[in-house]
Amino acid sequence: MDFAFDARTEELRAKLLAFMDEHVYPAQQVMHEQTAGQDSPWDVPPVVEEVKAEAKRQGLWNLFLPDAEYGAGLTNLQYAPLAEITGRAPHLAPTALNCAAPDTGNMEVLFQFGSDEQKKQWLEPLLAGEIRSAFAMTEPAVASSDATNIETRIERDGDEYVINGRKWYISGAMNPACQIFIVMGKTDPDNADIRRQQSMILVPRDTPGLTVKRAMQVFGYEDHWHGGHAEVVFDNVRVPASNLIGEEGGGFAIAQARLGPGRIHHCMRLIGMAEAAIELMCRRAVSREAFGKPLAQQGVVHNWIADARVAVEQLRLLVLKTAWLMDTVGNKGAHTEIQAIKIATPRTVVDIIDRAIQLHGAGGVSQDFPLAELYAGARTLMLADGPDEVHQRSLARRELKKYL
Structure with a gap:
């Protein structure tokens, strides 16, 4: 496995990072303000459609789908660092790029198993971001x-x-x-x-x-x-x-095909959420003083930040390895690694966000910082796409089978 990003990934990373700075991050506050003024909280704020249009114009669209005709034609390994970047703004960035669940999984199902008629009626408008x-x-x-x-x-x-x-x-x-x-x-x-x-x-x-x-x-x-x-x-x-x-009786197999990419996409974005939490932790540590000195000089804070950095680097390597295996030997060949990242990533990211909340004190659980909502999202992913215990059971059985 080559740890360097290829030329296309580097190009898209640079473009996406600029897009986040110029459009996504500024739009987040506007999105909150527009939502507060709407008749229904479920109405899509106008700024979301504006950011989507800009993403499509820049070619930052349908990056999740590896097929070149319907999607961006990226491999899992190429998509991983891009999905991580969107995880820094999980409420807007994936939607802006038409890479948000559950649409991504549904589009993959229609692409792989849908009839020509189903693709025309439902896949095409989903890919266009119209529905x-x-x-x-x-x-x-x-x-x-x-x-x-x-x-x-x-x-x-x-x-x-x-x-x-x-x-x-x-x-x-x-x-x-x-x-x-x-x-x-x-x-x-x-x-x-x-x-x-x-x-x-x-x-x-x-x-x-x-x-x-x-x-x-x-x-x-x-x-x-x-x-x-x-x-x-x-x-x-x-x-x-x-x-x-597809066919009658094919639902379970379709679900398994859908959940493999979905699990790794969640883990990619979770790493971005962890990076956002670390950044907030560090900014808080250098700007806040307690007991006569900045939090950044407190030993326990050093431990939290160092442990978070080590954990994120470990997770990223495991996710990239899993993406590489999915590209080279297929989802079945990467089954163990997919389950491993599904167990390890939400659990670890929840812990990192929890430390960031602790560092922010009362502010950490308030609406003034995104940490409480990030925590809720990350904690939910310990249940979504199969709870941790199901994956642990399956993974342990596979390990034990070698010795039976």
Whole structure:
């Protein structure tokens, strides 16, 4: 593995860093001000569309998708340092570049498994940033860490499928621009192979019977910038049979294909969040005085900052190795490393942000600094895309298998 960035990555890094300084960081305050003056907190502030238009004009668009026809044609290794930069402003930068979840994963699903008709109707407007989307998998009534538990039913009825079920924490569903849901449910609940019971299907937002019931909070935040997380009810929702993605029984495999890139993208951005926390920690340490001397001269603060720097450098190397393996041997070949970064990165970044909060005192948990919201986002990622314990279980089994 070559640790140097190639020429294209260096070019895009320079362009993206300038874009962040000139457009994203200044727009963050404007975004807050515009949101405060809107009738609905879910309306997209006008400045977001302005920054998106500028990103598209500069060619900083769809960087996540490795296909050159539909996306930027970057490898995972090339995209990793760019995603890290966007993690420094996680509420705006990924959206500005059309690289925000859950749209990225949904676009990957449509690109890999969608029919030509589905690509034209839904993938193309998503790639253009004209609409947003949601991914409906998690359910309140079952342990969704085990995807085979899903109870939502998708039943064939002539030329249609009928969907019944209840989902929650469906990211992006509160955004008025969210026009399409990818829904996972069971088409064959009695199949002896529990991984062939599930399917995925496209459900337009305006389909009768689909109700976005309420916004779900995350540590008290409604996560407006992300499009929120909703509880959604499907009550005899009917869609054409052509809305099925791939084949019946293929939902579990599609979910696994979707989650691999999603996990590494989250980890890339988490490193950027950690860098933002370290910067805030250092600025606070040199500007704040306690017990007669700056915090920067307190020994415990030295330890926090040093430990944070060591941890981030370790994580970055592991994430880059994982990206390189995904590019060279595929997602299956990088399975161990994908699980390793999914376990290590959120856990470590949560600890770094927590130290930054401690250094800021009461300010750290206030709305005057971004740390509390960063903490909520990072802590949530210890659950999203499979909780840590599921990945630990799988990773340990793989290690033990060598000795059995």
